Amino acid sequence: MGDYTPTPADKFAFGMWTIGHPGRDPFGDATRPPIDPVDYVRGLADIGAWGVSFHDDDLMTFGAPESQRRAELDRFKKALSDTGIVCSMATTNLFWHPMFKDGAFTSNDRNVRRLAIQKSMRNLDVAAELGAPTYVFWGGREGVESAASKTPADALDRYREALDFLASYVVDQGYSIRFAIEPKPNEPRGDTFLPTVGHALAFIETLDHADMVGLNPEVAHETMAGLSFYQGVAQTLWQGKLFHIDLNDQKIGRYDQDLRFGSEGIKDDFMVVRLLENSGYDGPKHFDARPYRNENGDGIWDFARGCMRTYLIFREKAKEFDANPKVKQALADAGVPELAIPTVGPYSRATADELLAEKFDPETLASRGYRNEQLDQLVIDTILGA
Numbered sequence: 001m002g003d004y005t006p007t008p009a010d011k012f013a014f015g016m017w018t019i020g021h022p023g024r025d026p027f028g029d030a031t032r033p034p035i036d037p038v039d040y041v042r043g044l045a046d047i048g049a050w051g052v053s054f055h056d057d058d059l060m061t062f063g064a065p066e067s068q069r070r071a072e073l074d075r076f077k078k079a080l081s082d083t084g085i086v087c088s089m090a091t092t093n094l095f096w097h098p099m100f101k102d103g104a105f106t107s108n109d110r111n112v113r114r115l116a117i118q119k120s121m122r123n124l125d126v127a128a129e130l131g132a133p134t135y136v137f138w139g140g141r142e143g144v145e146s147a148a149s150k151t152p153a154d155a156l157d158r159y160r161e162a163l164d165f166l167a168s169y170v171v172d173q174g175y176s177i178r179f180a181i182e183p184k185p186n187e188p189r190g191d192t193f194l195p196t197v198g199h200a201l202a203f204i205e206t207l208d209h210a211d212m213v214g215l216n217p218e219v220a221h222e223t224m225a226g227l228s229f230y231q232g233v234a235q236t237l238w239q240g241k242l243f244h245i246d247l248n249d250q251k252i253g254r255y256d257q258d259l260r261f262g263s264e265g266i267k268d269d270f271m272v273v274r275l276l277e278n279s280g281y282d283g284p285k286h287f288d289a290r291p292y293r294n295e296n297g298d299g300i301w302d303f304a305r306g307c308m309r310t311y312l313i314f315r316e317k318a319k320e321f322d323a324n325p326k327v328k329q330a331l332a333d334a335g336v337p338e339l340a341i342p343t344v345g346p347y348s349r350a351t352a353d354e355l356l357a358e359k360f361d362p363e364t365l366a367s368r369g370y371r372n373e374q375l376d377q378l379v380i381d382t383i384l385g386a
C-alpha cells in the first residue's frame, strides 16, 4: 500500500475559489476569512498540488484601475514562479456581478452580451500570459427561470456566436489555448443552457472551431441531473473531448453540494479514476469542491488533502482490480472482451449476404448468463479492501 502522498507529477489542481471558499451560502454569510492569493498558492505547493486555476475576478479586482489589476496579477505570477505551481486553467466570472442576472453571452441585453465577450477576451490575454492551456466556459447564468423569457434557438445562436468569436480571437492572437465547456443542469438558474455532457457535445459540433473546443465535465453536475458521471466522462473521452475535468462529489437529487472528491459516490468515483488512469488522459485532475462550511484553519487543508488522497487510493485500487486474476476471469465470464470485437465489420454486399444467411437460435442466446453479480462484487471487494 502506498502512502498516498501527492506529488506534482500527479497533476492535481485546485481552483482559487475552492479551498479558499469563505463558506457563504444562500442562507448565511461567510464563516471564514478569505485567503490571500499568495498564501493560497504557497499552501497548494505545501500539500503537493501541481496546478491552480482562476476566474479573472479571483485575482484582479473587478473594475479597479489597470495599474492595480496589473500589480495584483504580478504578485500572483511571482507566487507561481516562487513555488513552481502551474496555472492549469483560467475562466471568466460571468455570473457574480448583478449585470449578469439575465445571463452573459445569452442575456437579452445586447450590451451585457458585448461586455461578457470583452471581459472574456481580456482574461484570455491574462490566461495566455500565465500559460494556461485551457479556458473553461461554465454558463452559470446562461439560462432562465421563465421559459417564455428567451427563445432557446436565439440563446443558442448567441452562445455559439460568442464562442466562435472568442475562438477566432485566440487563433488571431496566436495563443495555445483550448476551450472546455462545463455543462450544468441548473443552479443558479432554474434551467441552464447546455445542461448535460450530451447537450454540450452536440453543441460543439456546430462551432466554427469545433476542434478547439472540448468539455470540462463535473461530478456534481451530472449527478444533479441524475446521470452517471462515469458514463458521461467515458463518452467524452470516446469523442476525444475530455479537455479538463472538475472532480468533487454530490448526493443525487440535491442542490449543488461541491463535496470533497470521493466522499459520496464512491463506486462511480472509483470507476472514473480507473477510466482516467487507463485512458491516457494527461490533463489536470482539477478539484472544484469546497470544505464543509463548518471547517476553518487547518480543516480546509484537510479537505484539500482528502480530495487527493482519495484519488490516489482509487488509483491504487484500480491497478489492483485490473491485475487481479479473479477479475480477469470475471470480466471474461461477463463477456467484456467480446464487446471489443466488431459485430459485422464494414458493409459490403458479401458481408450483408453472409449475415442474412446466418441462422441464430434465440433459445440458446437467451439462455446465456452474464455473471455480472460476481464481477460487481469484485468491484465492491476491491473498494472495501476485502
Ligand code: GCO
Pocket: 091, 136, 137, 138, 182, 184, 218, 246, 256, 288
Ligand atoms: C459551479 C461551477 C463553477 C465553475 C467555475 C469555473 O457549480 O459553481 O462548477 O465552480 O466550475 O466557475 O468555470
Ligand code: MN
Pocket: 218, 220, 221, 256, 258, 288
Ligand atoms: Mn459546480
Ligand code: MN
Pocket: 138, 182, 218, 246, 288
Ligand atoms: Mn465546476
